[in-house]
Amino acid sequence: MLRVGVIGTGMIGRDHIRRMTRVLAGVEVTAVTDVDTATARQVAAGLSGATVHASGTDLIADPAVDAVVVCSWGPTHEQYVLGSIAAGKPVFCEKPLATTQQACLRIVEAEVGYGGRLVQVGYMRRYDEAYRALKAVVDTGELGAPLLMHCAHRNAAVPGFYEKESAITDTAVHEIDMVRWMFGEEVAAARVLVPRRSRNGGDLQDPLLLILEMAGGALVDVEISVNIRYGYDIRGEVVGENGTAALGELSPVTVRRNQQVVTPVPADWRERFLRAYDVELQEWVDAITGAGVPLGPSAWDGYAAAVVSDAGVAALRSGERVGVTLADRPKLYTAEVAA
Numbered sequence: 332m333l334r335v336g337v338i339g340t341g342m343i344g345r346d347h348i349r350r351m352t353r354v355l356a357g358v359e360v361t362a363v364t365d366v367d368t369a370t371a372r373q374v375a376a377g378l379s380g381a382t383v384h385a386s387g388t389d390l391i392a393d394p395a396v397d398a399v400v401v402c403s404w405g406p407t408h409e410q411y412v413l414g415s416i417a418a419g420k421p422v423f424c425e426k427p428l429a430t431t432q433q434a435c436l437r438i439v440e441a442e443v444g445y446g447g448r449l450v451q452v453g454y455m456r457r458y459d460e461a462y463r464a465l466k467a468v469v470d471t472g473e474l475g476a477p478l479l480m481h482c483a484h485r486n487a488a489v490p491g492f493y494e495k496e497s498a499i500t501d502t503a504v505h506e507i508d509m510v511r512w513m514f515g516e517e518v519a520a521a522r523v524l525v526p527r528r529s530r531n532g533g534d535l536q537d538p539l540l541l542i543l544e545m546a547g548g549a550l551v552d553v554e555i556s557v558n559i560r561y562g563y564d565i566r567g568e569v570v571g572e573n574g575t576a577a578l579g580e581l582s583p584v585t586v587r588r589n590q591q592v593v594t595p596v597p598a599d600w601r602e603r604f605l606r607a608y609d610v611e612l613q614e615w616v617d618a619i620t621g622a623g624v625p626l627g628p629s630a631w632d633g634y635a636a637a638v639v640s641d642a643g644v645a646a647l648r649s650g651e652r653v654g655v656t657l658a659d660r661p662k663l664y665t666a667e668v669a670a
């Protein structure tokens with residue numbers, strides 16, 4: 332049984348605790364912490380015998396914690412991931428790995444210094460049935476070379492702390508990771524086009540159109556709309572030389588009634604990616620309890636996503652095309668996405 336400590340008991344922290352205690356096998360939550368101590372205590376009250384720690388640092392040091400799950404706000408991730416590496420404990424960190432590429436590189440360097448993989452980043456789309464099916468089609472080569480991918484990432488609404496750049500650093504960062512994985516190559520450059528502003532978004536520039544140039548020449552466009560009200564809608568279509576392939580409609584039911592056809596749209600990411608998060612964390616638990624090494628998105632993937640995300644932010648600010656330059660990839664990550 333893998334004994335996990337969870338840092339951050341907000342929305343996704345509670346959701347991951349629910350799945351680790353009620354859905355997944357081979358894992359128990361033995362410790363929690365949150366700067367909002369009342370929330371952590373409330374969550375622990377629903378668990379059998381979980382310790383509430385005063386800080387993430389205390390939780391990492393707890394001998395009853397074999398592995399750490401970081402679900403606190405992005406700017407706190409670096410500290411807890413570095414702390415886990417220093418303690419030699421596997422750490423699953425929600426995206427983003429850290430909020431700057433420099434911080435991500437420090438994590439990569441710490442892991443390389445440790446001499447083996449300990450870090451996995453929460454890019455759960457790689458575990459989604461629809462994305463996996465889409466990648467399987469692309470990998471057969473039956474579409475020919477991929478030329479374009481059209482994506483839409485639509486949120487019904489976003490929280491108050493969401494800032495101008497969050498559309499790229501917090502939201503489109505999922506597509507940034509996904510296209511590196513989908514095409515097995517790095518992103519070479521980013522551009523951002525700014526359309527007319529939605530009145531639903533207040534001061535935010537919403538929507539945005541992010542254009543990614545892949546190293547192999549394919550172009551990816553990502554519509555990022557984060558106040559679209561009608562629901563949480565994730566789309567993706569690959570255009571190849573001989574055909575196209577798209578994520579399917581995800582609702583298991585369509586209702587025809589009163590001269591209308593109604594297909595439900597998920598409310599948010601918890602509903603849309605429910606199964607993907609389950610598979611992601613179950614595979615992580617199995618890998619850690621098995622060979623002791625995580626197999627999912629690595630610290631290098633987290634770093635690469637941060638560099639592209641920074642390029643996207645620079646492109647948004649300047650209106651220019653911004654190239655992506657990655658550091659040399661350490662040998663520890665050589666089996667990863669080809670440059």
Ligand code: NAD
Pocket residue numbers: 338339340341342343344364365366367370387402403404405407425426427453454455501600
């Ligand atoms: P949230 O605000 O609901 O929860 C974050 C929690 O972290 C809060 O309870 C806060 O008090 C706590 N916290 C902040 N600083 C802390 C610290 N130093 N130590 C301990 N606890 C601390 O936010 P959320 O929506 O749950 O997001 C948390 C993280 O998960 C973010 O990095 C976010 O990007 C990521 N996330 C990922 C997905 C996904 O689809 N993979 C979805 C939502 C959120």
Ligand code: ISE
Pocket residue numbers: 426486489501502505600
């Ligand atoms: C949130 O943090 C997530 O990661 C969701 O998957 C994404 O859709 C949302 O835009 C982010 O704010």
